[in-house]
Amino acid sequence: MTPLTTAPPPAAGAQPRAASARGERTGRLLQQYGAPIVLLLVAGVGAAAFDGFASTANLANLAVSSSFLAIIAVGMTFVIISGGIDLSVGSQFALGGVLAAWASQYGWAAALALPLAVCGAIGLAQGWIIARTGMAPFIVTLAGLLGARGLMLAISHEGAETYLVKSDAFAEIGQGKFLGLSYPVYITLLLFVLGGLVLQRGRFGQHVFAVGGSEDAAGLMGVPVTRTKILVYLLTGLLAGLAGALNAARLSSGVTILGTGMELDVIAGVVIGGTLLTGGAGALSGTLAGVLLLGVIQNIINQIGSLTSAYQQVVSGTFLAVVVVVQRYLSRVQRLT
Amino acid sequence: MSPSTSAQPEAPLIEAAGVVKRFPGVLALDGVSFGLRAGEAHALVGENGAGKSTLLKVLTGVYRPDAGGLRLRGEPVAFGGPFDAQRAGIQAIHQEIGLVPLMSVARNLLLGREPRNRLGLIDMRALHRAAEDLLAPYGVRIDVRRPLRSCGVGTQQMVALARAVSVDARVVVMDEPTSSLEPREVETLFGVIRDLRARGIAVVYVSHRLDELFRVCSRVTVLRDGRMVHTGDLADLDRLRLVSLMLGRDMAEVRAEGMTKFSGDHERAGDVPVLEARGLTRRHQLDGVSVTVRPGEVVGLGGLLGSGRSETAKAIAGALPLDAGTVVVAGTPLRWPTTANATKAGIAMLPEDRKAEGIVPALSIRENIALAALPGLSRAGIVSDARIDRIVGTFMKRLRIKASSMHQRVGELSGGNQQKVLLARWLATEPKVLLLDEPTRGIDVGAKAEVQTLIDELAREGLGVLLISSDLEELVEGADRVVVLRDGAVAGELTGDQVSEQGVMAAIAAEPEPPAAAGPAPGDEAPGDGAPADEAPEADPAGKDEN
Numbered sequence: 091m092t093p094l095t096t097a098p099p100p101a102a103g104a105q106p107r108a109a110s111a112r113g114e115r116t117g118r119l120l121q122q123y124g125a126p127i128v129l130l131l132v133a134g135v136g137a138a139a140f141d142g143f144a145s146t147a148n149l150a151n152l153a154v155s156s157s158f159l160a161i162i163a164v165g166m167t168f169v170i171i172s173g174g175i176d177l178s179v180g181s182q183f184a185l186g187g188v189l190a191a192w193a194s195q196y197g198w199a200a201a202l203a204l205p206l207a208v209c210g211a212i213g214l215a216q217g218w219i220i221a222r223t224g225m226a227p228f229i230v231t232l233a234g235l236l237g238a239r240g241l242m243l244a245i246s247h248e249g250a251e252t253y254l255v256k257s258d259a260f261a262e263i264g265q266g267k268f269l270g271l272s273y274p275v276y277i278t279l280l281l282f283v284l285g286g287l288v289l290q291r292g293r294f295g296q297h298v299f300a301v302g303g304s305e306d307a308a309g310l311m312g313v314p315v316t317r318t319k320i321l322v323y324l325l326t327g328l329l330a331g332l333a334g335a336l337n338a339a340r341l342s343s344g345v346t347i348l349g350t351g352m353e354l355d356v357i358a359g360v361v362i363g364g365t366l367l368t369g370g371a372g373a374l375s376g377t378l379a380g381v382l383l384l385g386v387i388q389n390i391i392n393q394i395g396s397l398t399s400a401y402q403q404v405v406s407g408t409f410l411a412v413v414v415v416v417q418r419y420l421s422r423v424q425r426l427t
Numbered sequence: 428m429s430p431s432t433s434a435q436p437e438a439p440l441i442e443a444a445g446v447v448k449r450f451p452g453v454l455a456l457d458g459v460s461f462g463l464r465a466g467e468a469h470a471l472v473g474e475n476g477a478g479k480s481t482l483l484k485v486l487t488g489v490y491r492p493d494a495g496g497l498r499l500r501g502e503p504v505a506f507g508g509p510f511d512a513q514r515a516g517i518q519a520i521h522q523e524i525g526l527v528p529l530m531s532v533a534r535n536l537l538l539g540r541e542p543r544n545r546l547g548l549i550d551m552r553a554l555h556r557a558a559e560d561l562l563a564p565y566g567v568r569i570d571v572r573r574p575l576r577s578c579g580v581g582t583q584q585m586v587a588l589a590r591a592v593s594v595d596a597r598v599v600v601m602d603e604p605t606s607s608l609e610p611r612e613v614e615t616l617f618g619v620i621r622d623l624r625a626r627g628i629a630v631v632y633v634s635h636r637l638d639e640l641f642r643v644c645s646r647v648t649v650l651r652d653g654r655m656v657h658t659g660d661l662a663d664l665d666r667l668r669l670v671s672l673m674l675g676r677d678m679a680e681v682r683a684e685g686m687t688k689f690s691g692d693h694e695r696a697g698d699v700p701v702l703e704a705r706g707l708t709r710r711h712q713l714d715g716v717s718v719t720v721r722p723g724e725v726v727g728l729g730g731l732l733g734s735g736r737s738e739t740a741k742a743i744a745g746a747l748p749l750d751a752g753t754v755v756v757a758g759t760p761l762r763w764p765t766t767a768n769a770t771k772a773g774i775a776m777l778p779e780d781r782k783a784e785g786i787v788p789a790l791s792i793r794e795n796i797a798l799a800a801l802p803g804l805s806r807a808g809i810v811s812d813a814r815i816d817r818i819v820g821t822f823m824k825r826l827r828i829k830a831s832s833m834h835q836r837v838g839e840l841s842g843g844n845q846q847k848v849l850l851a852r853w854l855a856t857e858p859k860v861l862l863l864d865e866p867t868r869g870i871d872v873g874a875k876a877e878v879q880t881l882i883d884e885l886a887r888e889g890l891g892v893l894l895i896s897s898d899l900e901e902l903v904e905g906a907d908r909v910v911v912l913r914d915g916a917v918a919g920e921l922t923g924d925q926v927s928e929q930g931v932m933a934a935i936a937a938e939p940e941p942p943a944a945a946g947p948a949p950g951d952e953a954p955g956d957g958a959p960a961d962e963a964p965e966a967d968p969a970g971k972d973e974n
Contacts, residue, residue: 118574291548296530296538303527310509310525311590312539370529371574 121364121371121417125379128409132386140393148389150270154340156385157278158183159355160378161333163363164285165326166356167377171289172322173302173369174227178216178234179330180352182209184345185242186334190260191253191344192245198260201339205331212238213327217320231323235353242346249346255338264339274336281329286374298322302369358410359384366417383409440465440629441486441517441598445495448481455481457653458495463598468620468630470640470661473650474673474732474897479633482650483600486631487519488512518591519600526587528576533558535575536590561589564622566615581612588619592628599623600631603733605639607711617643635733636914637666637936651675666936673731674899674932699758701891702774702860707742707752714916715752718743720860720891725882727906728895729931735915736895737779740862743893744776745769757859770799775853777846779864779895785849788838792830793819795837795848800855822851826881843874850881860891867901879905899928911935 137144162179169176186205194201216234220227243249255261266273289295297318300308309315338344363380365372387409388402439462448456456478463469473479484490486497488506497504499515506512509519519525526535533555534541542553558571565585575583584604591599601620605613620630620643632644640647641661649657649672657664657672664672702720707713716739720726728736741747743754745766754761756772769776778785786795797815819833826847830840837848846866853861863882867875882905886892896902902909909921911934919934921927 287548291551293539293541293543293547293549296534296541296549299530299534300527300538303529304525307525307527310513311527312510312513366529370527 122373122376124413124416125363125376125383129379129383129386132383132390136386136390136393140390143390143393146270150272150275152382152385152389153275154272156381157272157274158333158337159352159359159384160278160381161274161281161336162326162330162352162356163359163377163381164281164374165322165329166360167285167363167365167372167374168289168298168322169227169326170357170360170365170367171302171369171372172298172319173305174220174319174322175231175357176213176216176234176323176326177228177231177353178212178238179326179356180349180354181235181238181242182212182327182330182349183334183337183352184347184349185209185238185245186331187338187341187348188242188246188253188334188344188346189331190335190338191255194253194255194257194260194338198257198263201255201257201260202263202332202335205335206328207331209238209327209331209334210324211327213324213330214320216327217323220323221316221319227323246344246346252346253344255342255344260339261342262339264336264341272340274340277336282374282378289374294318294321299370302371304370355384355406356381358406361417362409362413364413364417367414439463439498440500442498442501443482443485443492443495444498446482446485446492446497447494448478448485448490449493454653456485456492459650459653459655460495461486461648461655461658463629463631464646465597465627465629466624467646468624468632468644470644470647471631471633471650472635472640472647472669472673477650477673478653479650480602481653483519483602483631483633486512486598487517487600513594516595516597517600518594518596518598519602520584520587520591520604526575526583526590529574531572532562532569532575532578532586533571535586536561536571536593540594561593562586565589565619580607581609581615584608585612585615585619588616592623596628598629598631600633602633603635604632605634605636606733613639635731637669640669641666649673666938667932670731670932670936674897700755701757702743702893703755704739704743705753705755707739707754708750709738709742709747710750712738712747712915713742713749713752714914716742716912716915716917718893718910718917720893722859722889722891723886724908725886725892725894725906727902727909727926728893728912729899729902729909729935730912730918731935732897734912734935736912737864738915739912740776740864740893740895741778743769743860744774744862746776770856770858773857773859774862775799775856775858775860776862777849777853777864777866779868786837786845788836790837791834792823792828792837792840792848793833796822796833796851796855799852818855819851822855826851826854827877841870841874843870843878846870846874846878847881850878854885858890860893861885862893862895864895865897866894867896867898899931903928903931913937 142148162183166176166179186209189205189208190201193204212234216230219225219230246252263273268276289298297308297313300311300313301315301318305315334349337348359381360372360377361367361380362383363372363376363378365376384402384406387405391397391402391405441463443459443461445458445460446456447454447458459478459482461471461482471479471482481490485492488509488511491505497506504515506515527538530538536558537554541549542557544550555571562569562571562585565588567582567585567589569578569582575586578586588599604616608616620632623630632640634640644661646659647657647661647664647669648655649669651673652675656675699721700719701722702718704716704718707716713735716735718726718728718739728739730736738747742749742752742764745754745761745764745768749764754764754769754774756769756774759772761768761772787798790798793815796819797810800818816833822828823830823833828844828847828851830844837845840848850866866882867878870878879901882892882894894902894905896905903926906926909926909931910917911919911921911931913935918937921930921934
């Protein structure tokens with residue numbers, strides 16, 4: 091499941107205006123609301139078929155287990171809209187967890203600050219290289235993926251040493267509950283609200299859309315292209331580090347085997363949510379639905395019981411393939427000239 | 428927008444003084460001076476290679492001049508890039524519009540200047556209202572929340588214009604702004620240009636449509652071969668004079684003939700036309716072009732840059748999808764107009780841009796020549812080396828290709844010899860019709876003469892030749908008949924004694940026949956879509972090579 095090769099939408103020939111305007115509108119609606127609708131349908135089927143699915147405990151569990159992926163997906167949405175990709179987030183997630191667990195001996199503040207600082211620095215470096223040298227984000231963040239995982243293995247002595255969280259206050263951040271939901275769920279929702287405001291209503295969000303839509307035009311219109319690119323990778327780095335730290339708090343330890351292949355799940359969630367892999371269009375509401383959809387599919391397959399969780403990958407992969415094909419079709423319909 | 432501009436009417440708003448721009452092997456601008464006054468619409472005209480686009484790019488900060496410089500209201504300036512020029516108030520409206528297609532119309536219009544509320548967030552309602560207000564003077568009434576790309580090209584151009592003007596533009600550069608507009612949109616655009624002028628904004632207007640120039644522009648600057656050959660009031664020139672300035676053929680000196688290597692008339696063997704193109708039509712580019720070529724005849728295709736010459740050739744060769752029209756080769760119509768079918772039917776085309784569309788520089792002469800003929804030379808997919816050697820050897824001798832051996836890489840050859848390799852490639856397919864688009868452009872004088880002789884010989888052997896050339900002399904002396912195109916339609920056909928440089932220029936400059944939109948009659952909509960020659964479609968010059 092490598093969703094990284096959607097070709098740019100082809101320049102189609104002229105089409106009748108009226109038909110195309112209608113097609114364009116349905117296309118836009120489908121792009122925007124496709125993922126939430128499918129999410130509701132799948133969840134409805136799950137609730138009808140399995141008694142356990144709609145139980146409070148199961149839904150709360152679903153929410154918290156999806157929240158780490160979702161936090162990273164906020165950053166990934168910015169990156170993909172800006173026309174880039176970040177493959178290093180899975181490794182940064184694992185690195186963040188190990189760093190947080192190790193730093194928890196100096197208190198909860200250190201446990202949060204260290205992963206944010208290190209992963210933020212990695213993101214900043216990646217963004218700087220991508221924006222300044224014009225190298226492909228794919229390659230630069232692939233290097234970041236290898237580097238961050240290597241660093242994590244070095245710290246944990248090839249995974250031989252597992253750091254346990256020493257600060258109760260820090261563990262509380264990951265395990266504490268309010269109204270039956272863990273704190274990470276609230277943090278995730280807060281990030282989505284803030285991110286959505288920045289993306290849709292903030293100046294930085296406009297820059298991200300403009301850079302992803304047409305870098306040359308953005309430059310001509312006075313958008314600080316380089317700075318925008320650097321900032322989106324900084325953002326994913328920070329959020330991957332934060333997600334890693336929160337996960338470590340939840341598990342009370344820095345688990346080294348986590349996060350492998352997670353970047354692809356994050357990308358899948360973002361793209362299923364309707365963000366164009368070619369950049370320039372997308373929304374965080376879709377991303378939230380996309381990530382939850384992946385979680386719900388996983389959860390239902392667990393309910394079935396007789397299927398191994400590997401089938402979750404098959405189903406998600408199929409979803410992604412369908413979404414990418416539909417996106418390509420939609421962008422052709424939406425293109426008038 | 429700026430109150431100061433109207434104060435000094437005669438001071439040039441922006442001025443290029445003695446601008447020189449050199450590219451490897453080409454002197455694109457040779458001491459060009461160009462002044463733009465506030466409130467004028469200034470036509471910038473010239474044929475291919477005249478230096479028009481280079482000058483525009485110097486003015487808009489894309490290129491830096493090698494010598495000479497720009498003065499903005501008398502003060503010397505040096506633009507570090509397009510963004511600098513924009514900040515100085517010079518806005519360019521290009522064919523490829525400098526906006527973000529996926530973003531909404533409103534966000535595009537106000538990017539960087541969005542109205543915000545107390546929390547620093549964009550106020551969407553104010554944004555949409557501001558966008559609607561900005562668009563209102565341009566006659567554009569659309570849902571500004573729609574993505575820009577879902578709007579028509581005309582609307583997109585208006586949005587670009589509205590944004591440019593609203594960002595305090597003092598100079599607006601329009602490069603072929605009407606090439607993809609409907610007649611109604613053209614009228615709106617002309618209205619907008621009048622408004623801009625009234626507000627003291629200067630417009631640089633580049634177009635190949637003479638009617639438009641005479642309708643909207645007050646002054647004109649003519650470039651030719653990188654030099655400024657004329658600048659002054661447009662009213663002082665008539666069409667014929669303007670065309671002769673552009674083409675660089677003075678009426679008086681046209682007499683000296685016989686400079687090219689063409690021998691003159693060819694005997695016309697056979698009455699069945701080897702090529703008959705009927706009513707070739709493509710939206711915004713070709714409007715019912717018909718051309719007939721008999722065996723042994725050289726038919727010239729004349730007209731200004733962008734008149735549809737290359738498009739006609741490409742359409743015949745199956746390289747340009749058509750809305751209507753048929754191509755008949757030796758009595759048999761092509762059923763599916765694709766390049767493969769056209770080649771099979773016996774049409775061979777030498778494209779205008781041989782680097783991009785023709786030769787494969789890294790391959791040898793032998794491979795380049797054999798490329799097109801391969802299907803004919805192979806049996807069951809196996810190619811006989813000996814046969815290729817024989818054929819390539821024959822053509823190298825016949826076309827006098829100068830190379831160390833047939834294994835030399837084509838990229839190492841001179842322009843003239845590259846052209847001959849291309850010619851050999853197509854001759855190896857044993858074509859019936861040869862379409863030559865600017866066959867002698869960019870090759871030296873000696874090679875030019877050889878290619879001209881070769882065209883002559885080929886015609887005498889019974890090939891039908893369609894010759895496109897912006898070199899009037901070459902066209903007139905090489906062709907037995909000249910079909911003149913204007914704005915994508917046939918403007919006239921010259922035969923016998925009419926085939927002269929004056930004849931071609933007169934045909935290009937002639938007033939379009941339908942009197943429909945000849946006068947300034949705003950709001951007067953032309954009957955039918957793109958029917959009259961006046962608003963007839965035309966190709967944009969940049970897209971000419973790529974489409």
